[in-house]
Amino acid sequence: MDFKLTEEQQMLKETAERLVRDVYTFDKRMEFSDSEAGFSTAFWQQMGELGLTAIPFPEELGGFGGTGIETMLIMEQLGKGICLEPYMESVILAGGLIAQLGNDSQKDELLGAIASGELQAAVALDELHSHYDLSHVTTTAKAQGSSYVLNGRKGVVIGGQTAGKILVSARTAGDICDQQGISLFLVDPSAAGVRRRVYSTVDGRKGCELFLDNVEAELLGNAGDAYDAIRYQSGRAIAALCGEAVGAMRTACDLTLDYLKTRKQFGVPIGKFQVLQHRMVDMISELERATSMAILAACLADDEDSAERSAKLSAAKFTINRAARYVAEQSIQLHGGIAMTWEYNGAHYAKRLVTISHQFGDDDHHLEAYANQLSLS
């Protein structure tokens, strides 16, 4: 048992920390958010140059063979800056799915490009009524010669607005919520029959709705067998989101603490009021809980697939969702009016924190998942 970072991990953390601090001032962040891409393509490129996008991949791809720990270290820093880049979506999730399911030529073609940051990929799993259920897939795929033709609609594809490739879950067999019969496809967004409706998200990112009308696409992995990989890799995404949330919570707590020390009302800093003091302690308490569970998730993210891994990742996401909401709401409450404004950076941390609970399962989803497999001894 050991919670120290290795020297390499410490360096990695500092690299990410420095990069975020240097680039992601609040003003810049709002500019990036307003840009067409919805994030900083320059920052993305720098992440590639510094090797951050390569971290989870093997050394021959310029990577580090990094696990959930390394991912957590990077995501935490991205969370501190409420950075907008689709790192989790492209590097962790798309990269992970291709590494797990792809054949050699697909890996050759795509993983190096993702690791270098040259290719930014996105993943389309959600649908209109899927509500976090990864097996709820109505989009269809029919074999046509050596490729497939996709029809349907995928929702809320973060990073889809700029992605060079989008990984799409579609059904080659089975009924709506069957785990069997789900396949994964590589869709070229510029292919015929693809329409993207691009929108901003409430946390200042961008994403798109993906409409597929007889779109030709390449199968990734075996037909009908993608569910387990999707679930497994979503677990890695959850661990990454936990890391990001901890970073964003930490900054939200720091901002609030600072406000309590400096803002005066009735002639004293408002941090002199015991009720606000204890609320602040409760926020820190939630942050501590969240940090512990983010570490747990990071340590398990790359473990072999098992019911226990899934349950603990659900426990982590549940904890993070609750903590993130508490910290978001109380940071606004303790700031008062100022945190209700678009101009105040704290408000954007709050929005990102609440939004995280809408990705890969909210509190009910994960409490149910955990309860369903509750160990009885």
Next chain:
Amino acid sequence: MDFKLTEEQQMLKETAERLVRDVYTFDKRMEFSDSEAGFSTAFWQQMGELGLTAIPFPEELGGFGGTGIETMLIMEQLGKGICLEPYMESVILAGGLIAQLGNDSQKDELLGAIASGELQAAVALDELHSHYDLSHVTTTAKAQGSSYVLNGRKGVVIGGQTAGKILVSARTAGDICDQQGISLFLVDPSAAGVRRRVYSTVDGRKGCELFLDNVEAELLGNAGDAYDAIRYQSGRAIAALCGEAVGAMRTACDLTLDYLKTRKQFGVPIGKFQVLQHRMVDMISELERATSMAILAACLADDEDSAERSAKLSAAKFTINRAARYVAEQSIQLHGGIAMTWEYNGAHYAKRLVTISHQFGDDDHHLEAYANQLSLS
């Protein structure tokens, strides 16, 4: 819409208030609790003499034709004194069941005696695994000539230790949780085959476990048709418990408020600490909520049976359970160590408040009941 008391109601309230105040000092209460009966038979007699036990009954029985409002007024005062007498059990519940189900001769024989306090009755509805489900009845009753023979076990019969009659639900037909096939019987505790295991309860009352071994008993109402009456009258019992809880909560709040004003730590009354102030406000807030819902329950208790009445009574009990637990726990917390002692009256209010949630349905039970019939518009 009107929340004022009539002159008669005001007098009734004052009568009960005076009686409780004069008799129920804390020391006396502990004596009554330790006595064999588990309550004050003298106080019970006084309640009869003052007409309090007659309140819900018609005038020809010496009663008042009182509704849930009058019951609430009395129960609230009993709650303020954490009185031990089985008023709800005998007068409201047993009295109500006999009035609703009994034939003329049963009513003649029993209601007057209950109204005068001469007869103290009890009601046995719970069983080992019934967990608040009134249709969970395994005790059996078989017709034998004009009477019935009962076999089985009923649990936690409050007031059963001293009751002259015990009303017992037993199954004449149907399966365990069928609502049809449940009948109600008048059991004489001194009859052959009746065994009572008497015990104290955590809130200082007494009750018993009722073992029935070929006990001859008299049917009350029609065979197999008692469920609706039991449910309806349990609703009246719930309303009464809500009133009692409000009384006990009010005293618990008063004691705590008083303690905050007088107890000194670090050189000041502890009520100077903002965190404790706001906790006290939260207690008062719960008390307000509970008071509102107790009034609602009182106003509906004697309404015609309907799904809406049942739902609102569930809403009331749910609110009361939550509020009672909060007030109980926080009154202990704000007092600190002193409230952890048997000698301190506040501790006994806390115990009664928590115990109320174990009678006629806890928070889960009533939340589920309410949710099951949620109106969708």
Next chain:
Amino acid sequence: MEIHFSPEQLAFRDEVREFLKQELPADIAAKVKLGKHMSKEDHERWQKILSAKGWYAPGWPVEHGGTDWGPVEKHIFDEESAAAGAPRLVPFGVNMVAPVIIKFGNEEQKRTYLPRILSGEDWWCQGYSEPGAGSDLASLKTRAVRDGDHYIVNGQKTWTTLGQHANWIFCLVRTDPEAQQQRGISFLLIDMATPGITVRPILTLDGDHEVNEVFFDDVKVPVENLVGEENKGWTCAKYLLTHERTGLAGIGASKAALRHLKRVASKQQKNGKPLIEDTLFRSQIADVEIQLMAAEMGTLRIVAAASEGGVPGSESSILKVQGTEIRQAITHLLRKALGPYALPFLPEEMEYGYDGEVLLEDYSPSLASSYFNMRKLSIFGGSNEIQKNIVSKMILEL
């Protein structure tokens, strides 16, 4: 005791219902129900309809154009209006400055301002809060210096709701800088067209423009615009704040929001079933519905006491806290109901009359925004912490 309305009250309720059914414009009701943006014209249109009926200012004395409704009737009117989807009245004229003018203003002021509020000619906004003074209102810094027949006003106000539509603002200003705290404050009425006034929008975190900053740079205000006595403005302020606190529990609005939640949860799905059939989600709806029922009963108790001449004490602060927490819990569940579709931020779809592709449902674009926007409920109008301080003071007497 009787929790049901009397026959007379029921008849009044039916009258209000019928009026709303006949007169409330369908497009306005739709906007309210779906959380779409309301224009200035929308507010004015509805106000004119109410004025024509004589129901725009129920709380005023009859001689000024009010009604003779008691607290119960007012409550019924508010409830029915919210249920029908009528927009919440912009309170700054009719329910804030007007009561102050009626109570503390001179005859000239009453004659001048009240009719223009009734007719909709004037749109008022508030000049209470300042950047440095949040909950600590009495620490305000905006100065008004007497100069002959005028005051010269300098300073800054903030959180001025819908100030962008207003032509008048009522302000608390400091007229005696030497006096301590509450003393030395005056209550001034200021024409927004006066030179030296600048209104700057504040975008709220949900991207909406509802509040503003108002800057005063040597603004000349005639002395006849002073309400009450100079340096005695705190009396007006306190009166107004008490007036403001009633109704802050927002029961009517929460009931409408809860109905909306049930509709949304009936359409949104989870595990192939409507979300409302999910045990956990349904029990959360039930929980908040029960809390709302209790708060409604609490409100009725205050209303009934008020119609007997009672003056609400700590109960209204407690209900403000309960009511805002309930409303926020509902907006949380509404956001949660959308699942991943809480993410898209679609301001264009929040405009009424949007005729492009609807991403999910007509109700969906506003739900996440509304969740964030409603965080204000526990901050403004006396934060919930301040409300608890008020109650503490009353009950602890320390």
Next chain:
Amino acid sequence: MEIHFSPEQLAFRDEVREFLKQELPADIAAKVKLGKHMSKEDHERWQKILSAKGWYAPGWPVEHGGTDWGPVEKHIFDEESAAAGAPRLVPFGVNMVAPVIIKFGNEEQKRTYLPRILSGEDWWCQGYSEPGAGSDLASLKTRAVRDGDHYIVNGQKTWTTLGQHANWIFCLVRTDPEAQQQRGISFLLIDMATPGITVRPILTLDGDHEVNEVFFDDVKVPVENLVGEENKGWTCAKYLLTHERTGLAGIGASKAALRHLKRVASKQQKNGKPLIEDTLFRSQIADVEIQLMAAEMGTLRIVAAASEGGVPGSESSILKVQGTEIRQAITHLLRKALGPYALPFLPEEMEYGYDGEVLLEDYSPSLASSYFNMRKLSIFGGSNEIQKNIVSKMILEL
């Protein structure tokens, strides 16, 4: 980073497990698991077994009879002991007064007292709290006046846990009545057999006799029983309180209680099914299990940091709050699981070896009592409010 134990740590865990399996008396484990009353003899029997193994005082320096375990080993030992149903060690001798004697005592004191604690000859209790001084420990009033070779002690202590079994008590007494607050306090060791000492039981609200009041009436205490310097007792007190705070999160006990909850909820029924299959109840178990998982991770992080020489700061106060809330939540669910059968109060069935009719189940009689008893967790050992004050002070630096 690595959340799993190392092979060496796993081997140690197995050794502890094996020891507990072999040596922990079955009757004692059964009492602990079912919440039955423990006798003085039970405690002493288990303590002797631990002493024989050399594991009774793991935290002491090896030369005094302790072990060389690091924080991780101590944590493993505590966890495994709780899991096996070993009784919580009565801490007043081994984990409270002993560390103070080791740190501040003279050689004579170490030679006298430490071996008798190890052997079980002495049973210690605490004389910290006083009726007037709850969280405000420094306001204590018990006086000790020097009279030749003795102090004459007068006053009253309270909340003296298991004082009825003790033959020694360590006390904070005021030796300089003129000095302010913390100054003027001394740390005294007092033989309970000294004339003038009276122990009076305090019954707790669950009817149990666990704590006592101790009265001192002209009690003569030899001056050599002073630990450290006169008037410098606050240093000892602070050291002891810090020592006491570690482990207050009670993770091991909560894990055992949670297992018990699952067992109870599997036997108790609702709607004809085991309660644990009820969606609402099961999700409440899941919720508290997840909270416990997070608190356990938090504890491991502190333990790991401590084995690197780190000194826990605000984290241990935060974990004390989290841990006690978790334990209380579990006792709430345990009580709730009984339904109406939470009412019967059956002290006779709480005695081990009771061979009468069992009303419900062997586990049921203690559950409601335990719920009430465990309310103490958020009050004693520095109330949760005091813990939050401590954290506030550290983080706000105001």
